[in-house]
Amino acid sequence: MIRPILSLFLVLPVLTVPLRAASLPASETYSHPLLNQIYEMHSLAEAGNKDATRRLVAWLEQLTSEQPDNGILLVYLGSAYTLASRDAFIGPGKLRYLMAGRDCMDRAVAMRPDDANVRFIRAINNYHLPTLFNRRSIARDDFRQLVDQLAKNPEAVDSLTSLAIYYYAGLCFAQLEEESNARASWQKGLDLKINGPLTAKISDELNRLTPTAAGQ
Numbered sequence: 001m002i003r004p005i006l007s008l009f010l011v012l013p014v015l016t017v018p019l020r021a022a023s024l025p026a027s028e029t030y031s032h033p034l035l036n037q038i039y040e041m042h043s044l045a046e047a048g049n050k051d052a053t054r055r056l057v058a059w060l061e062q063l064t065s066e067q068p069d070n071g072i073l074l075v076y077l078g079s080a081y082t083l084a085s086r087d088a089f090i091g092p093g094k095l096r097y098l099m100a101g102r103d104c105m106d107r108a109v110a111m112r113p114d115d116a117n118v119r120f121i122r123a124i125n126n127y128h129l130p131t132l133f134n135r136r137s138i139a140r141d142d143f144r145q146l147v148d149q150l151a152k153n154p155e156a157v158d159s160l161t162s163l164a165i166y167y168y169a170g171l172c173f174a175q176l177e178e179e180s181n182a183r184a185s186w187q188k189g190l191d192l193k194i195n196g197p198l199t200a201k202i203s204d205e206l207n208r209l210t211p212t213a214a215g216q
Contacts, residue, residue: 038076045083053087056080071112075121078104082125098133101125109142116149116156120165127168140176143169147185163189167202179209 038060044052060077067073081101088094105122112118123142126135146165149156157165166189173182182205189202 035072038073042076042080042083045080050087053080053083057084069111071108071115071118074111075105075108075118078102078106078108079121079125082129098129102133102135114149116146116165117161119146120157120161124164124168127172139168140172143172147188150188159192159194163192163194163198163202166192167198167205170202170205174205174209183209 038056041052041056041059045056057077057080060073060080063073064070064077078101081097081104085094085097085101088097105125108118109122119142123139123146126142127139129135143165147169150162150165154162166185170182170185170189173179173185186202186206190199190206192199
């Protein structure tokens with residue numbers, strides 16, 4: 001199973017040498033070592049390693065040029081572009097990276113609308129973008145769809161990704177003043193019984209809900 005963007009909650013791995021582009025099978029097997037290396041380098045880039053970000057962008061540009069219809073590579077490239085935008089100097093280049101990232105992630109979801117991992121990567125990336133880019137509503141819609149997908153197929157993603165989906169979906173519901181949906185989403189996260197900082201965050205959010213919402 002692929003490991004999407006969860007480095008905020010995981011120990012960062014050591015940067016490794018990328019595998020050859022031809023290593024990724026057409027079936028996009030999520031346990032493939034190439035995808036694990038992409039995840040590892042993305043984790044470093046997300047943590048602020050500018051060299052890892054530059055290397056990740058160049059590597060994914062190569063991979064996607066060879067496999068343009070590979071949705072999981074494309075959504076990772078989109079996320080990498082937004083990280084490159086974070087590191088770029090203020091100016092046209094910064095915006096170009098951000099717009100390229102947006103377009104890549106949207107194309108990836110259009111290619112694989114039922115792939116929960118692809119949609120999750122776009123959702124969590126867009127959720128953290130500044131609100132002036134008007135991507136928060138897309139993130140909310142993605143998390144709503146992901147919760148619905150997990151209700152139909154709990155095995156659609158791994159348990160840690162499920163936990164993150166329930167956490168962020170709850171935040172989205174709370175922002176929309178859908179407190180009963182927020183509570184239900186966070187409770188599903190607690191029901192996974194995963195110890196860690198994200199579970200603690202969910203408990204904190206549940207405690208912040210109003211007494212009226214708690215009694216519904």
